[in-house]
Amino acid sequence: MTSLSLERITKTFGSTIALDDFSLAIESGELVSLLGPSGCGKTTALRVVAGFEVPARGSVFVGGADVSRTPAHRRNMGMVFQSYSLFPNMNVAQNIEFGLRTRRLSPVERKKRIEEALELVQLQKQAKRYSHQLSGGQQQRVALARALAIRPDVLLLDEPLSALDAKVRSTLRDEIRRIQKESGTTAVFVTHDQDEALSISDRVGVMSEGRLEQLAPPEVVYSSPSSAFVARFVGTINEVDGVVENGTIRVGPYQFRSPRSGRADGPVKILVRPEHTRFDETGIPAMVRQTVFMGASKLVDVQAEVSARVIRVQLPGHVTSPEPGSRVNVSFDETKALTDQ
C-alpha cells in the first residue's frame, strides 16, 4: 500500500491553465474522487500522476519517492480509461497478461495472477474472449483486472463508468469499490458525476479552474460545503436573495444570523439545501406551487413573496405536506446556510 501526493502542480496548455498550484495528499489504501465540471483539471491531474503529462512546476510523490521525472511506463500505475482500452488483438487473459509480461514475471506467476484477476472481476468464463465479444461493462471489468494484476502502487480511474448505461454503471461502481477495498490499493477516481463520487469515495476532492476547492469525506462535502461553488456543484441547492444588515441576514420579514457568513452589509445570496429548509411561522412568506412525492421524501416547491425564486423544501415522506396554493412560511437551518455575493 502506497501513499500519493501531488505538491504545487502547475500545468498549462498554451494560455490555458489546467492545474493551478494544485496540491493533493492521499493516504495508503484510500480512494479519493476528483469531482468537478468539464475543464476543471481533474483528468489532467490524473494524467500528471500517470506520467502522461509533464507539469510545468511541482512534484508527484508515490510512497514518499519523487516520480516527477519517471516515465509513464516505469511508474507502476494501473489505469482504467474512460474509453474502452482493451487491446483488440488479444483476448481477455492475454490483455491481463500483457502488464505481467512487461514485468518479466515467470509463466507460473503470470498464470496465477491472471486467475486471481479474473476471479476478482468474476470473468473466469470469458478468459478466451476478445474485446469485440464483450459488453461495455465486461470490457471495463477486464480493464480493471488488467490494471490490478500488475499490483500497482496507485490505481487511476479516469471516468471508467461514463460510457456505460445507468444499471451497469451502478453495479460496476459498487464492484470497483469492493475490489479496491479488498486489494487495499490506493486509488484516484475522476468523475463529473456527483452521485458516483459521493457513493464510492473515502474522500471527495471538488475541483474548479485547476484548483482544489474542498477535499473532505463525502458527507462533509455535501452537508458542509466549503464554498458557494462546492454547494452549487454538489447536490441540489436553494438560492435565495437577501440582505446583510449589521451582521444579520434578512429576507423580507425573516431574519437570522449565520455562523458561516462573515459578509459585509449589502445584498447577498443565501445557499441552503432543501433538507435544511423547513416550514416555520417566523420564516419567509410563500405560496406552495407543487408537491412531488419521492417515496422516502417529499419535495415541496414554494414561491417566496419577496423573491422571484422558487424555494424547494424537503420533508420526510410520511409528513403531511401543504396543499398547492396554500400560504406557508419557510425558514432555514441557520447553521447550514451559506452565503455568496
Add this chain to the structure above:
Amino acid sequence: MTSMGGQRRLGRRLILLIGAIYFAFPFVAMARFAFQNVQVFDLGRSTLFENWSLTSVTSAFGEDYFWDALRLSIQLALGTALLTLFVLVPTAVWVHLRIPRARAVVEFLTVLPYVIPAIALVAGIVVIKPHARWFLNSDLSLIPFYAVLALPFTYRSIDAGLRAIDLRTLTEASRSLGAGWNVTLRRVLIPSLKSALISSTFLTVAVVLGEYTIADVLLKRTLPAFMAEYRQSDPRGGYALAVLSLLATTLLFAGIGVATRPRGGRNPRTDEPSPSTEETPS
C-alpha cells in the same frame, strides 16, 4: 418503395457492368493478342476460341534474364514494404500522437510523389548520381525511391488504420502497463493495424511491379524493365507478361479485400458463441 429500391439496385448493377466492360474490353483484346496464335487482322468474333496457347509466355519464361528480373522485383517489393513498415508506421503514429495538427501538412507532403511525375524524380537522381554511385550501383538502391513513389498510397492506408483505432488510449494503456514505445508499437499498435498494413504492403507491391521510369534510368533490370525490353523483340511475349502482371496486381487487390475483411462475431480461436450472459454488448 420496393420497386424504387429495385430500380436503384438495377441501376447500380448496370453502372458496374458498364465499368467492367470498359476495363475488361482492352484487357481481353490484349490477352487475345498475347495468347492466341491468330493473325492480328483475323482476330474477330469468329476466332474467339481458336488457337489459344501459352507459348508466348513460356518463351518469355525461358529467358534467364526474366527470372533475374522477377527475383529483383520481388526483392524490391519486399524491401520497399519493410522500409515502409519500419519508417512510415512510427512516423505516422508520432504525427497522430504528438503533432496531430500537422496531419494535414504531412498528408499534403505524402501526396507529392503522386502529383510530381516520376521523371522529375529521375531528374533529381541524375543530378546526385555522380556523387552517390556507391549507393546507386546496388540494385536494391531502388528501394528508397520506390518507398517514396508508394507514399501517397501507403501513408493513406496507414493513416486510415490509425484513425480507425483509439490510438491514444491504446498507447497510454500499454505504457501504463509498463511497456516502452518499442513494445507498444510491436505488440499493440502493429497488430491493431494489421488490415492497414496488409493494404499498404499490397499497394507497395503493386507500385513496384508497375514502375519503369526510375529503373530504366538507373539501368536496373526489374520486371517492368524486362517487359519493356522483351516487347521490342517479341511483342506477343511482352504483352503476355503484361497480362500476367495485371492479373497479379488484380489478385493482390482482391487479396486486400479478403485480408482486411472485418472478423465475425465468433471467437476464431475458441469458437465460442458471442456472450449472452449479463449485459448485451453495445
